Amino acid sequence: MKSSSAANIINGDLSKQNNWEVEFAKELSVSYKTLVLTDLQQTIFWVNAGFQRMTGYAADYAIGKKPTFLQGVSTSEKVKCRIRNKLNTGNRVSEIITNYKKNxxxxxxxxTIIPLFDSHQVITHYLALEREAA
Known part of the structure; x- marks a missing residue:
């Protein structure tokens, strides 16, 4: 998603506060509808406006929850396991996962989930870039 406000929020104060070392302009150059920022426990810390448009859930509902609230009966355990395993190694991961809208x-x-590292190479947060798969 090419959203200057989203890029400014992530690339500005949050990035400086956490000493994140990632090229946000490059990461956000791909078209995504939703950006989700979580802490290390994968609790949602911030979402962009596209989150509500894509999922039907308002930001204030999502903040404080884990993204797993979007999952359901058709969400693949294999995909969830691959995501967990990749994140546990500190690597970015891209997968297609079945989620559920509010309706x-x-x-x-x-x-695509990107671990955000500080200047000491310690993961502080995760940034998920999301869009509906074609």
Whole structure:
């Protein structure tokens, strides 16, 4: 998603506060609808406006929850395991996962999760870039 406000929020104060070392302009150059920022426990810390448009859930509902609240009966355990394993190694991961909108409709979500490292190479947060898969 090419959103100057989202890029400014992530690339500005949050990035400086946490000493993140990532090229946000490059990461955000791909078209994504939703940006989700979580802490190390994967609790949602911030979402962009595209989150509500894509999922139907307002930001104030999502903040404080884990993204797993979007999952349901058709969400693949294998995909969830691959995501966990990749994140546990400190690497970025891209997968297509079945999520559910607020209205109950399932959708395939192309998700790229980027671990955000500080200047000491310690992961402080995760940034998920999401869009509906074609």
């Amino acid at each position: 109950g409709l399932a959708y395939d979500c192309l998700i």
